[in-house]
Amino acid sequence: MTTVDSGTSKGAEVPQPEPDPRRWQILALLSSLQFMILLDMTVVNVALPRIQDGLDFSDSGLAWVVNGYVLAAGGLLMLGGRLADVFGRRRLLMAGVVVFALSSAVSGAAVDPWMMVLGRFGQGASEALAAPASLGLIALLFTDPKERTKALGIWGGIIGLGGTLGYVISGLLTDLASWRWIFFINLPVALVVMFLVPRMVTESRMVREKGQSLDIVGAVALTLGLVGVVYGLLQAADHPWGSTQVLLPLLAGVLLLVVMVLIERKVSDPLVPLSFFANRTRSIVNFTTLFFMAAFISYTFMLTLFEQRVLDYSPLVSGLAWLPLSVGIGTGIGVGTALIPKLGIRVVVSIGYIGAGAGLFLTSMIDVDSSYWGGIMPGMLVFGLFAGITMPAATNAALHGVTVQNSSLASGVQTTMQQIGGALGVAVLVTLAIRDADDAMGDGVSAAVATTEGYGLAFRVGGALMVLGGLLLLALVEKVDTELRDPMAETVAGSR
Known part of the structure; x- marks a missing residue:
C-alpha cells in the first residue's frame, strides 16, 4: 500500500485515519538502523591507528577515513530527503540499508586505502538516504502530537547513545578482535532490517507535480566540489601550497562549488533556495557551525592519535577515555536548555562557543609526559560541557524565522553544514599539525615531541575558531525568541 497526497497543495499528504498498531515496533526498528549508521561516524576514531597500520595509510591520507563519510553524508543529505519524498520513503530507506551493508562489507574487507575510503563514502551516502526517509516515516506513523514528541525523544536518545557508545564499542572490538569488526558487525543488523522493513512499513510518498525537478546535478556538484577542496587541503600536508598537487584540486573544487551556486539560482526546485540565507541569524549560525564542527571533529581525530601514538594507550583504554566527553555534553545540553529562557539564545550560544574554545586551549597544553587525569580530562570536560550548552541554542537559532513548511529545509541545511565543517576542519587542522x-x-x-606540538598548535587554532564564532554570534545574531522549540518535531512536521 502506498500513501500519496490527493490534494492540490504542494507537499501535502493524506494523514493515516488510524495509527498503525505496530508503530512502536517500527520506531524501534528505524531507531536501531539509525543507531548503527551514526555509530559508524564515531566508531572509527578509536580504531584509526590500527587502520593506518593495517592499510598503510599516510598521516594525511588517514583523514579520508573520517572525511569520506562526512563529505558523502553532507553533500547528499538534501538530495536524499527530496528523493525520499518523490520516490517513496520506504524505498529510499531500503536503498540506504543496501548501500550501508555493501559499503560496510567493503570497509571491513579493505586491503588497500582506496577500498576503505570508498566504503566510507558509501556509508556516508547511506546516511543521506536513510535518515530523511526514516524521519518522514516517523512523521506519518505518529500523528498524535504527544506520541510524536515521545517517539522523537526515543529516536534522538538512541542516536545520541550511538555517538556515546561509538568510542567504547570501537575500543572493545579493536582490542579484543580486529578493527575490521567495527564494520562487519553492521551486516547482521542490515540483513534484519532488510527482512523486516518490507513486512512492517507501508510505503509513502508525495505526488510529484508537473514540472517539478530533482536537483541531482546541484547535489553532485556540491559533493565533488567539497571533495576537491578537501583533497587539495590535505595534499598541502606533503606538498608546498603553490604546487600543482595542491592548487589543481583546490581550484577545481572551488569552481564546482561556484557552479553549484549558479545551478541553485537557475533551477526551479533547488536543493537549497538561496533566499533561505537572507535571514541574518540563520546565515551566521550556519556559518559558525563550520567553525564548531571543524574544531570538534578534528579534536576527536587528533586526540585519539595522541593517546595511542604518543601515550601508548590501547584501543580499549582510549575508547573508555572518551566517556567524560559524553558526560560533559549531556550535562551541557541540560544546562543550555535551562539557561535559554533566562539569558536568551544569542547569549547562551555565544557562551557555549567561547567556553568550548577554552576547553581546547586547555587541551593544547598536553605534552609527551601528560597524564590522563591532569592533561587530557580537564580540557575534555570543559570542552564537552560548553559544547553541550551550545547545541540546543544553536539548533533553535538555525530555525529562527522559518515556517513549519520550511523547517525540514532549515534542519537539513544545519546538518549539512555540520558535516561540511567536520570535513574541512580535519583537512585544515590535521594538515596544519602535520x-x-x-x-x-x-x-x-x-618525533613524539614534534607530533605533540603539532597537535597542540591545531587545538589552539580550533580554540581560536570557537572563540571567533562565539564573538560573531554575539555581535551579529538578532535577539531570538527565547522560547525553546522542538526542532525535530518541526522538522518532521515540515515533511508532511
Whole structure:
C-alpha cells in the first residue's frame, strides 16, 4: 500500500485515519538502523591507528577515513530527503540499508586505502538516504502530537547513545578482535532490517507535480566540489601550497562549488533556495557551525592519535577515555536548555562557543609526559560541557524565522553544514599539525615531541575558531525568541 497526497497543495499528504498498531515496533526498528549508521561516524576514531597500520595509510591520507563519510553524508543529505519524498520513503530507506551493508562489507574487507575510503563514502551516502526517509516515516506513523514528541525523544536518545557508545564499542572490538569488526558487525543488523522493513512499513510518498525537478546535478556538484577542496587541503600536508598537487584540486573544487551556486539560482526546485540565507541569524549560525564542527571533529581525530601514538594507550583504554566527553555534553545540553529562557539564545550560544574554545586551549597544553587525569580530562570536560550548552541554542537559532513548511529545509541545511565543517576542519587542522611536526623534526626535535606540538598548535587554532564564532554570534545574531522549540518535531512536521 502506498500513501500519496490527493490534494492540490504542494507537499501535502493524506494523514493515516488510524495509527498503525505496530508503530512502536517500527520506531524501534528505524531507531536501531539509525543507531548503527551514526555509530559508524564515531566508531572509527578509536580504531584509526590500527587502520593506518593495517592499510598503510599516510598521516594525511588517514583523514579520508573520517572525511569520506562526512563529505558523502553532507553533500547528499538534501538530495536524499527530496528523493525520499518523490520516490517513496520506504524505498529510499531500503536503498540506504543496501548501500550501508555493501559499503560496510567493503570497509571491513579493505586491503588497500582506496577500498576503505570508498566504503566510507558509501556509508556516508547511506546516511543521506536513510535518515530523511526514516524521519518522514516517523512523521506519518505518529500523528498524535504527544506520541510524536515521545517517539522523537526515543529516536534522538538512541542516536545520541550511538555517538556515546561509538568510542567504547570501537575500543572493545579493536582490542579484543580486529578493527575490521567495527564494520562487519553492521551486516547482521542490515540483513534484519532488510527482512523486516518490507513486512512492517507501508510505503509513502508525495505526488510529484508537473514540472517539478530533482536537483541531482546541484547535489553532485556540491559533493565533488567539497571533495576537491578537501583533497587539495590535505595534499598541502606533503606538498608546498603553490604546487600543482595542491592548487589543481583546490581550484577545481572551488569552481564546482561556484557552479553549484549558479545551478541553485537557475533551477526551479533547488536543493537549497538561496533566499533561505537572507535571514541574518540563520546565515551566521550556519556559518559558525563550520567553525564548531571543524574544531570538534578534528579534536576527536587528533586526540585519539595522541593517546595511542604518543601515550601508548590501547584501543580499549582510549575508547573508555572518551566517556567524560559524553558526560560533559549531556550535562551541557541540560544546562543550555535551562539557561535559554533566562539569558536568551544569542547569549547562551555565544557562551557555549567561547567556553568550548577554552576547553581546547586547555587541551593544547598536553605534552609527551601528560597524564590522563591532569592533561587530557580537564580540557575534555570543559570542552564537552560548553559544547553541550551550545547545541540546543544553536539548533533553535538555525530555525529562527522559518515556517513549519520550511523547517525540514532549515534542519537539513544545519546538518549539512555540520558535516561540511567536520570535513574541512580535519583537512585544515590535521594538515596544519602535520606540517608543524615535519618542520620541528627537520630541526632535530624527536618525533613524539614534534607530533605533540603539532597537535597542540591545531587545538589552539580550533580554540581560536570557537572563540571567533562565539564573538560573531554575539555581535551579529538578532535577539531570538527565547522560547525553546522542538526542532525535530518541526522538522518532521515540515515533511508532511
